[in-house]
Amino acid sequence: xxxxxxxxxxxxxxxxxxxxxxxxxxxxxxxxxxxxxxxxxxxxxxxxxxxxxxxxxxxxxxxxxxxxxxxxxxxxxxxxxxxxxxxxxxxxxxxxxxxxxxxxxxxxxxxxxxxxxxxxxxxxxxxxxxxxxxxxxxxxxxxxxxxxxxxxxxxxxxxxxxxxxxxxxxxxxxxxxxxxxxxxxxxxxxxxxxxx
Numbered sequence: 247x248x249x250x251x252x253x254x255x256x257x258x259x260x261x262x263x264x265x266x267x268x269x270x271x272x273x274x275x276x277x278x279x280x281x282x283x284x285x286x287x288x289x290x291x292x293x294x295x296x297x298x299x300x301x302x303x304x305x306x307x308x309x310x311x312x313x314x315x316x317x318x319x320x321x322x323x324x325x326x327x328x329x330x331x332x333x334x335x336x337x338x339x340x341x342x343x344x345x346x347x348x349x350x351x352x353x354x355x356x357x358x359x360x361x362x363x364x365x366x367x368x369x370x371x372x373x374x375x376x377x378x379x380x381x382x383x384x385x386x387x388x389x390x391x392x393x394x395x396x397x398x399x400x401x402x403x404x405x406x407x408x409x410x411x412x413x414x415x416x417x418x419x420x421x422x423x424x425x426x427x428x429x430x431x432x433x434x435x436x437x438x439x440x441x442x
Contacts, residue, residue, distance in 0.1 A: 250386055253372055257390035259424045260326065260365050263397035264417045265333060269359060270401055273350055283399050285349070290395040292352055293360035297369050297387055304370030305377060315374050319435025322371040325364045326428035333421030360394060
């Protein structure tokens with residue numbers, strides 16, 4: 247089972263708030279700066295509620311689809327590895343941003359930027375690994391969501407202070423950390439499958 251620290255770090259890395267700063271700023275470009283923070287708070291709260299639902303009901307989803315814990319661990323490791331690669335080698339911003347003139351609601355900020363398929367998969371993996379410690383997993387999700395919210399609320403300020411290069415450098419460092427966690431998760435899944 248992951249500790250509170252490792253679970254929180256994993257969730258925070260997968261949510262990738264630093265990587266989402268350019269996307270959030272682009273999507274909210276036409277929104278009044280005073281209202282922008284309220285929208286970020288709303289969207290991150292919605293994402294938290296969605297991920298909480300997957301935390302508590304993810305096991306039922308897995309059982310319904312007959313997915314074993316080793317299979318989920320291996321798949322989770324592969325997904326995290328792919329996310330880490332995107333953090334280290336990010337796509338062009340034009341590919342990440344869909345231009346919009348209306349105020350966003352749920353899509354694309356809450357889902358899929360924060361509560362995307364990868365984050366949902368990690369939340370279900372945590373719940374499946376420690377069904378008796380769902381409270382700890384919920385606390386990790388809450389702390390990671392607070393961290394993500396804080397980063398995105400101050401997105402304008404952070405971009406001015408760190409600059410695009412600074413944000414990119416930090417994101418790539420986080421990607422390197424996530425790569426090692428992904429490999430460990432994959433190896434754990436392989437070991438459980440082959441009973442090593």
